[in-house]
Amino acid sequence: MNRKARILRRLIPSLLVAGMIILSSCEKYSWVKGEVPEDLVISFSQNIYPFCSGCHRSWSTERTYDNLFENTDIITPASSRILSIHSSITAFGSQMIQIDTVLISAPDMIKLWASQGAPSN
Ligand code: HEC
Numbered sequence: 284m285n286r287k288a289r290i291l292r293r294l295i296p297s298l299l300v301a302g303m304i305i306l307s308s309c310e311k312y313s314w315v316k317g318e319v320p321e322d323l324v325i326s327f328s329q330n331i332y333p334f335c336s337g338c339h340r341s342w343s344t345e346r347t348y349d350n351l352f353e354n355t356d357i358i359t360p361a362s363s364r365i366l367s368i369h370s371s372i373t374a375f376g377s378q379m380i381q382i383d384t385v386l387i388s389a390p391d392m393i394k395l396w397a398s399q400g401a402p403s404n
Pocket of ligand 1 (some may be wrong): 284337351393
């Protein structure tokens with residue numbers, strides 16, 4: 284076996300161990316999609332607006348709120364028009380948002396916000 288291969292054989296296990304240590308230090312975040320705590324409060328200005336403005340850069344906070352509120356069904360959030368408007372935009376539905384220590388998909392964040400009465404908080 285040549286020298287390079289020997290060095291690699293020693294290096295790879297230690298890299299794996301280092302990688303596992305780094306990953307396990309993130310354990311306070313739930314990277315897998317799990318149960319969303321019932322008491323998780325969605326803030327329009329802190330959680331939703333930054334997400335919307337990632338694409339709708341020219342919209343003010345007020346304009347974004349009005350557009351979202353107009354297209355949101357508070358009684359049955361899952362059928363909100365805002366979700367169907369964006370259903371063909373892959374980056375919208377697959378984007379994960381971190382709120383406190385919870386990772387939630389953008390559509391779930393909007394549904395939860397709607398079920399909380401869609402406040403301008
Ligand atoms: C990943 C990019 C992206 C994100 C994030 C996004 N949008 Fe959009 N949005 C678009 C695109 C692209 C269109 C145009 C879609 C079409 O007309 O088919 C659109 C269209 C709209 C429309 C209808 C057209 C209009 O100009 O009034 C509204 C309302 C809207 N978005 C609101 C929002 C709100 C509120 C949020 C945050 C919850 C949001 N969008 C987040 C990309 C995005």
